[in-house]
Amino acid sequence: MCGLTGFWDLKHTINRDSYTEIAKAMALKIKERGPDSEGVWCDQAVGLAFGHRRLAIVDLSPAGHQPMISESQKTVIVYNGEIFNTAELRDELIAQGHNFRGLSDTEVILEACEAWGIEEAVKRFIGMFVFVIWNRQEKVLSLCRDRMGIKPLYWGFHQNVLLFGSQLKSFKPHPAWKPEINLEAASAFLRFNYVPAPLSIFKDIYKLLPGTILSINAFGEYKTKVFWDMAKVALQG
16 A cells, blocks of 8 residues: 655645645555555646655656656656556557566556556556656646545545545645535535545545546546446446
């Protein structure tokens, strides 16, 4: 288990010099998810910051450290989960000319998304995962969640700032975080003893649905793409 968090300050509402410290503080809130190392990556020019806590399992070396930048420097990722067909995917990517620094599944996800596109890549991943990946050329941020929603991922806008993370408590250190209880979610919790997706207990913060890719551009416009749907699979028999 690892933990990811971060923000995209679309309107540059906070001091850019504080991005690193805010991202570190956000990641520290979920330190129990990743005791082995912590990492932060920021691009102050676009207002984006990633934070990560790592539990090293597949590759114990520093080559698996996150946030991770691709070989081409075009994409950056934070990730939580495990891809079980990593070896096969790595071999295919190597055959296509990609080089790898280590043995982590993080690097395979990163290079696969760059080589094949995010939607095609996630369809080929066998495992449990959430990841947030930044395309530095297209200025598009994509949030992805595994087919069954085994790994959690929350997201939402507060005061023109996009917040995202494995757990809600990671948002607390960000100055844009002004939590309000979602009364619809609270009512659902009292009825069902859980908060049904895509709601979260807080207003304007959502759970990314399973099997979904959420893409957000520099204008704050977003769209979702379902790459796997349990109901459709069940109907296909």
